[in-house]
Amino acid sequence: MTAPSDGPLLSLRGVGKRFGPVTALSNVDLTVRAGEIHALLGENGAGKSTLIKVLTGVHERSEGEMFFAGQAIHPRSPKDAERAGISTVYQEVNLLPGLSVAENLLLGRQPGRAGFVNWGGVRRHAREALARLGLDIDVDAELGTLSVALQQMVAIARALDLKARLLILDEPTASLDEKEVAELFRIMRRLRSEGMAMIFVTHFLDQVYAVTDRITVLRNGTLVGEYLTQDLPRLALVSKMIGREVNDMAGRAADLPPPDDSAPAVVEARGLERRGAIQPIDLMLRRGEVTGLAGLLGSGRTETARLLFGIDRPDGGEIRVRGEAAKIQSARDAVRLGLAFCSEDRKGEGILPNLSIRENLILALQAKQGVWKTVQRSEQEALCRHYIEALRIKTPDAETPIKNLSGGNQQKVLLARWLATRPELIILDEPTRGIDIGARAEIEALIGRLRADGLAVLLISSEIEEIARNSTRVVVLRERRRTGSVEGDAITPPALMRAMAGASEGGAS
Amino acid sequence: KPLTVGFAQTGAESAWRTANTNSMKSEAEKRGINLKFADGQGKQENQIRAVRTFVTQGVDAIVLAPIVETGWEPVLREAKRAKIPVVIMDRKVQTSDESLYACFIGSDFYKEGAMAAEWIAKNAGSRSKIVELQGTPGSAAANERRKAFADELAKNPALKIIDSQSGDFRRSGGKEVMEAFLKKHGKDIEIVYAHNDDMALGAIQAIEEAGLKPGKDILIVSIDAIKEGVQAVVDGKINAVVECNPLFGPKIYDTIAKIKAGEPVERSSYNVDIVIDSTNAAALIGQRQY
Amino acid sequence: MSKSKSLSPVWWPLIGLAVLVAVNLALNPAFLNVTVLDGRLYGLPIDILNQGARGLVLALGMTLVIATGGVDLSVGSVMAAAGALAAVLLAEGHGLAVALTAGLGVGLLAGAANGLLVARFGIQPIVATLILMVVGRGAAQLMTNGEVVVIKNDAFAFVGNGTVFGFPFAPLLAIALFVAAQLFLRRTASGLFIEAVGDNETAARFAGLGAARVKGLVYVICGLCAGLAGLMAAANIRAADSYRMGENMELDAIFAVVVGGTALTGGRFLLLGSFIGALLLQTLTTTMYNLGVPPAVAPVPKAVLILVVCLLQSEHARRWAVSLVKGGKK
Amino acid sequence: MSPALRRQAPLLATAGILVILFATAAFLYEGFFSGRVVVNLFSDNAVLGIVAVGMTLVIFTGGIDLSVGAVVGFVSIFTAIMIQRGYPPALVAVAALAIGGGLGAGMGALIHAFRLPAFLITLAGMFLARGGAFWISTESVGIDHPVANALSGFELGLGPVGLPTTALTVIGVLALGYVAAHHTRFGRNLLAIGGNENSAVLMGLPVGSAKVWAYTINGALAALAGLVATIYTGSGNPSTGLGLELDAIAVVVIGGTLLAGGRGHMLGTLLGLLVFGTIQTALLFDGRLSSWWIRIVVGLLLLLFILLQRGLLRGAARGK
Ligand SMILES: Nc1ncnc2c1ncn2[C@@H]1O[C@H](COP(=O)(O)OP(=O)(O)OP(=O)(O)O)[C@@H](O)[C@H]1O
Ligand SMILES: Nc1ncnc2c1ncn2[C@@H]1O[C@H](COP(=O)(O)OP(=O)(O)OP(=O)(O)O)[C@@H](O)[C@H]1O
Ligand SMILES: [Mg+2]
Ligand SMILES: [Mg+2]
16 A cells, blocks of 8 residues: 655644634644654643644644645544544543444444444454554443443544544543553554544653654644654653653652652551452551552552442451541542542543533542532632642643643643642552653652652552652552562562462562 | 222312312212322423323323313324313314213313403492503413403403513412502502412502502402412402312212213213402301312 | 633523513513502513513522433422422411422422432432432422312412512512522532532542532422422412422423523533523413413414424524624625 | 453443343233333433434544433424415424534534533533424414325334334434444544543544534434434424423433543443333333322333443443
């Protein structure tokens, strides 16, 4: 398969997009050639997703021209874009949780004739599409019962199945673990060799250097430039993205103290279990420590966090908070006991899309204090000002509906929501998902500060380096069971990897 | 073996209807009849379903109080095929085939409307401007009482309806509509014609709140003659009510007994309705049962 | 000028109301006349307020239920049950306090039952409240034996008909409730909690809100409102008509809320919008009596009004209209 | 339980309770367990059933249509009057279907194009149709026409029982509805739209046209239900179908379809219809309750049914 002999497959000239008073994009150029993987990079809120949505007809552009395969295009809906040969995985998983995996994969183009659906064909086709990604998921399962990561994989499988000429992937790897990422890259490379063009958005620089050929950088909705990946060193790339110098993160945080077995436990779980979710597990979450929870996809990390936080009811075991047996039957109980849980599912379990940033931000604090002890308006605004600045949340003001923020900025508001409650234990499930490199450094620094302030932190991340950099202890889960733990200086990515994969028991437990 | 009778009632939409149902029930009990009662909740569909179920159950006779006139042929034919006699109660049905039901015993909404109009024509004196409080649009009682009244007025060019609205047979409706009428027409209103007592009683409240005297400043005529309505006549707040007697029970079961015994029955018979006004109200109030 | 700060959604029903009043004035210049009669204010606007008071109270409760993404179909039947019980108790010679407490108690109980089904058992609101819609009416009829129970208690009649310094009591009560509710909901966090649950229940729960509790409570409030509305309705006509009282009032209440700018999907609510919506509806009803629209076709103007307000409210429709006008000029 | 089976759990639970309900009634009332009763379940609920099928499609999209009952009334009186005036019944029927479909399409177009709340727009549709019906005639009108009589007298013999036109129609519509909802792209698109309209747009589905079609089909089915009502009674009545919309919504939701859209099954609608019909028929067989006790018992039976359904589903979810 080859593109027209010369000229780029896609070229955008002077594209701009305004949302009312907000200018999300102005005068952006983008050129993508057949057979290349093109990285689209920039900070949170730089305009990457908006550019993609303009390209696929979700948003109508305010100005500029777009050419695809040599022809001017004016997509009015994603359907138009699909017809033209552009297939897209959008940033948030945009599938239908109530339908089966198979349906989600093939909705709108089910096999069958004259508008009728051949269900046998649908299942078969879906199984094949998943197998191509190395996934073994029951195609009849309801999509909503899968983890975010698996849903993301299904979304990718759907896009790949379209056989398009241009494939757009907006942060597809944010919720994937190494294995899935490797699988995805293998497929991307194969597609490249077949002549397909790809636009790839990510905040992981390693991944940029692993697969992409060319980079376009956006900043504040404007074009910074287009570069050959091999010509652009990491640090240069970072400074182009965020407009200032940043130290690349490597190695363990310098001030990480050794694990201290005498530090009082904020939360202690003994034999905590839930059938079908997690085998009996012991956890000690001490003050001034960051406990990492490492494991592969579906190993039960999120489920453990949900049990601790009272979202799911345990079938057995007990939880002690500050040494006393605690009955945590709902998130409400947990919050009142000084726990905080920043969920991995931003859209489903995090944001209240139509409410303002302010309301989203103070919600947990207000819930903790109850209806009667109202957080005064001035105090609310002070909190907003503080966190908007501290976490560099990019927004016109605190009264903007949170759904208008970019994904990464929404994540920051949610972090702020929990910090505002001044918790004693904060559970961070994929806290840096979708967060740009500058903000990531800030969040990691923040984790360090929280620890230093004497909080207990439970850190769940699919990024092994992130866990390794920030944890004083790591508990490893495999197949819904605690299989080991690693402490102090023994925490290195290779050691964690070995423990997670089950190659050897890393450390004593 | 006791007689089993299926009774498809329209619903329980008014005190009148409840009195009617009670009459049917208590009389059945008195006579040891096994009465199967079905409440149509104001819908013909439900009543048809009820009659069909009675046929399926094989009752000895069916009493139907049809909510509308047409649309009963198919189900009556079913009953006839099953040789179950049907007595139509309260209002008539239109069929192409008279033999589909055994007989009709009822009240005559048209006649009631006409009687109301006649009373007004006779007693209005110099008054002539009428406002009409209609029942629920589309209901048989409202349709007939409105038509009869209009027909009768046509013979009396002096009288005329200056406004007409639906109060939905409700007390609150009667009050609300009357309030609006009073604001709109002010002192022009001389006579109120209400399709039932409930609306008239609501209208009375509106009239009193407007500082007028019901029955004196404004003549009020209504239909049904429920106890409260007759009491209002005694009190002089309503000038006349046309009775619409709901106590059908004894007559219905007598008729069914005759049919079962193979005796001939009258094809259609009406309850005798009378006009109650200041001349006879005090005498009648004592024996009101509903 | 920031164009994004568009007109508050409250304006559209308000414009609808203004148009309706203008039409009325054009056809009947005396429409807005208010006089004093026997020391009371008297006139069509007073009637509208007086008759609309029940709808206002219902709309208040319904707004909160709808804000959590629910709906309460039972309010009409609860009205009937509350009014019936109060009337029966009064007829049996009980005092005013007993009757009022019992009526509100019916509302409380009904609301608690709805709340239990929706919040605790997770039953879809429309079905959960449909049950009480059916049962409530039956219970009302059971209490009155299917008859209209007349109320002779003048103190009770005050709730529906009384005046305070010449001003009708019922609308004053409704307005006071609205003001109190607005203050309570916006000064405390309760308004935020309700909107949070309506916007994304899961997320609200994860943030530590007792989402089930919030949902249960709004039904209780709505039930109480319905109970009060039932008392007002019974007092207004000095009788409890268990079959007809509150009939179709649930639709009217929902109508008022949605016209007022609160989405049926839940989330943001506009108490003031619901207030105007309910008033709009009552004005329309009175207008129809006033204009002598034949009862049979009376629903048609209602339909037209709904369409007009909807189109006004829709940004898409307004944009389309603007483009039409511009296109026409070219 | 396998995922495929678990997805059907609501249906199975509903079906199970329906069987229990029916068996209890058959045990209590002599003559209840008969083919006639079953046939009557369909023929007496034909209008409701047909409307519920259309309503299911609309609810799939997360919408709602309050106008259906009024459309039934309008079509009923329209048909009767037109036939009375001598127009050929076939032509009148086509015109009625076109009116129903047209009204649906209009409402759907407004709802989609201007993002208007379906509740209000269809409420307006309801007022329009009901007003129109009463405007044609406030009284019911009998039909005496050979075609209409033939249709209303027709029965398809099936051994001891016969299936009348009404029952045949509702069964046919349910079957077509099932195929449309579960075996066509159109039906699946409706569910997808209800699940999340934004996602459906991003997935490249024809959201606008699917939504408008759902309302159009629903309108046309309401008109068909109006025709069936006319055949069922051999007369046109402008107040037919009062409150039918709520019954239809209840039937759909009892069948396990989510009112918020995105989740549901046409077979659930069939089961909901049968539950509804069985409860009513059982009470008619009983015949001892007063008007108010009938309401109370109907409500309590519904409650019992829903709680059982819930309980079974929770049990199934726990013991997976
Ligand atoms: N519908 C909208 N209304 C108003 N502003 C919007 C809207 N959508 C996006 N924006 C704004 O446009 C800007 C660009 O957002 P976009 O989602 O494209 O960022 P991004 O580069 O994808 O960021 P991230 O890495 O966090 O996903 C942001 O400032 C955002 O607030
Ligand atoms: N391979 C799989 N096949 C089917 N379902 C899976 C698979 N892996 C995980 N799941 C489902 O995904 C859900 C999420 O699992 P869990 O939250 O425990 O994973 P996790 O370790 O937190 O992973 P992550 O947070 O990366 O998604 C579980 O309910 C599980 O049923
Ligand atoms: Mg983005
Ligand atoms: Mg997880």
